[in-house]
Amino acid sequence: MNEQVEDEITLRWADEPKAAYDVVIIGGGGHGLATAYYLATRHGITNVAVVERNWIGSGNSGRNTTIIRSNYGIPASVRFYQRSVELYAGLEAETGRSVMHQRKGLLWIHHSETGIRAERARAHLNQAMGVETEFVGPEEIKAIVPEIDLSGGGRFPVMGASHHLPAATARHDRVVWAFAEGAAAQGVDILQHTTVTGIRTAGGGSGAGRVTGVETDRGFIAAGTVLSATAGHTTTITDMVGLRIPIRTHQLQALVTNQYRGQGGRAFHPIVASAELAFYVSQTARGQMLMGAEWERQPSYSYRSGSEFLRSCTAKAITLLPFLRDLRVLRQWTGVCDISPDSSPIMGLTPVDGFLVTTGWGTWGFKGIPAGGEALAELIATGRTPALIAPFGLDRFARDRILADAGSAGTQ
Amino acid sequence: MKLHCPHCGPRSVEEFRHGEIPRVPDHLTDPAQRDLDRVWNRTNPQGPTTEAWFHEQGCHRWFHHERDTS
Ligand SMILES: Cc1cc2nc3c(=O)[nH]c(=O)nc-3n(C[C@H](O)[C@H](O)[C@H](O)COP(=O)(O)OP(=O)(O)OC[C@H]3O[C@@H](n4cnc5c(N)ncnc54)[C@H](O)[C@@H]3O)c2cc1C
């Protein structure tokens, strides 16, 4: 952590919405706020409102397990997330706020020959693109995580892993607040407790029309550009302009235990994930063990948590890391995620003029917040889609250019 | 979470695969557009809905199931 950073955040809140803005961003999560931040700081576009129906960070950006990494399996994703990892590493210096960014390294463990093959291929691609991901065997894994049971409870023997060195974590709500404060300081209006209930368009004719503003429970707000950054609620927004998109909403749960200290008070340093077990764990700055598993199979918008997850997640955890048996679960919670069919995000223009989306962040989009925001800000400011996100457009489905990479997306 | 298979009775949701019932809007008239919509787009309803489930680790049959997603 940077010692220069101050802890007290002072955010300038907007009292009332103005009648009109250049840009209205729907959703005060990381993606919406980062876009506002980069619009203001990189492009001088400050006549911007972020409209959030609850409070900033109340969605997935304040509910995730905060893993930041770039060990993806297709070049477009590796490149994109590399940029995000880089921006995250510089975020404290840039904003002057502590986001508790910590480089930890991630072990992605496999228990099968097929898994090992996929992992080696990913490590090679990463290295070719300058990303530090190395393949490691069981002994090296044990040296990095002495707590691990290499027999995997006798059922999931640890056969190898990729070690992705730049993997990091950052405190999620601090990331949200750092972007919010930075944006507000430049004049961006952050409107909490304001719900978008409709989107107005004009024209149409043969096309899909052009956006003119948003209807909210505090009245109409005119805008030339509207960006939806609403995660699991994205289709409720795209429905407002009659736009159909490839997003389905699924729950993802997480849990946190009480404190753990290893031998001699040692912290549990790396992030550990198992692909076949669909489970991952890391330690928070407070020493609590933070873990998650798969997203729920049935589409759902509900924030309810379930005992089933508690049972299955802890059972998986204990298989690999038996010490977890002695800890207590303090809390569990749920987010609702925007799952795309190819497990890659969807960013950019839509057939409706002036209406943009950033979605498909699913269970993996915390790490993409800075690079997503930076690229969308550039697109909004210049009207041109930056090369970094060109492959991630909504039009890729019609063009048969899907970016299938579910194995790399995982749920973290 | 249990899902009720009409052929096998209540089983763990882990045994099933979720399927989309295509709801291609009528205003799409171009056949290619309709195909694209059917393959990729999702209605993603928030509220009561009917969906298709495939009992993958059971009777290997599709069935319709009513559920509230909100
Ligand atoms: C349990 C869990 C663990 C995760 N772990 C990781 C991880 O380790 N690493 C990783 O990279 N990603 C992870 N993710 C995914 C990550 O959290 C999300 O992809 C990311 O936070 C999405 O950010 P966002 O800004 O797009 O959405 P959100 O933060 O969800 O923000 C969307 C906002 O839109 C608002 N909104 C919705 N509808 C309206 C409306 N009509 N009007 C106004 N506002 C509206 C909502 O209130 C919400 O605040 C995890 C997710 C969950 C749930």
Ligand SMILES: [Zn+2]
């Ligand atoms: Zn059956």
